[in-house]
Amino acid sequence: MLLLAGLILILHAGSVAGSEGPLKFAGVAFSPGSTVKANAPLSTQEKSLAAQGGNVAPPNAVAVLATPVNFDPRKSWPVLIACSTSDFKRQNRDDLVQFYRTAGLSEGWVLLAGDGPQPARNDTAAWRGAMTLAAIHALHSSFPGSAKWPIACAGFSGGGKGVGYVAPLLAKNGCRVIGVYMTGANQDHLSDGYARIQPGTNFLSTPIYISAGHDDRIATVEQQYNVAGSIKRTGFNRMRIGTFRGGHEVNDGQTSVALGWFRQLQ
Secondary structure, eight states, X not given: OHHHHHHHHHHHHHHHHHHHOSEXXXXXXXXXXXXXXXXXXXXXXXXXXXXXGGOOOOSEEEEEEEOOTTOOTTSOOOEEEEEOOSGGGOOHHHHIIIIIHHHHHHTTOEEEEEEOSSOOSSOOHHHHHHHHHHHHHHHHHHSTTGGGSOEEEEEETHHXXXXXXXXXXXXXXXXXXXXXXXXXXXXXXXHHHHHHHOXXXXXXXXXXXXXXXXXXXXXXXXXXXXXXXXXXXXXXXXXXXXXXXXXXXXOHHHHHHHHHHHHHHO
């Protein structure tokens, strides 16, 4: 009788799991540990942002999601948003895959990027913000409770400047931003983004991690320290600078340190 009862419980548990079906992101089925791409419709606000600078707003963004092998959407997960440079027609999803996926997944983060179906005529911060917001809304509509998941933004080179606008825009739109990670950025755009977008004074407590390569000739260590000083003068009060032996590149070790610090402080 006990064995029979145990068998019934096992079978019942299996039938419940089967009835839930596969995970879906914006209607596209995927398995934990994979990277999935889906269309994400743009809201009226997002279309307005995308159209700035003479662009034609598309009907949808292309959202890319990468999840750890143990991903369970019923739990809370930190989300890393990738923001790429506009050089060489790079898309946010390119940097997600090439620069952040390995370290991000190993640290237990979900990674997300939003882009247009084609590169923008003028690759503005507003365009990047619109596509990123659409991807985030796709995440929230796919997984109940994900609106409360903490978010960090990462950007390399020109993307390190772009996060200066994307991160405050996400905070302004209700996202729980717990960190900004910048590598190879030789100018401070975060202070300007904070002044223009006005996400609120609480945003000044967002942890900022700057990673600088000793041999970087495009954004020298000195320039990146100057960026940090400018951000501090704006009023940001949680700042770390890490250096590594390398040039103009994203360092996995630094990425892991930054993501661990963000989670520690949240």
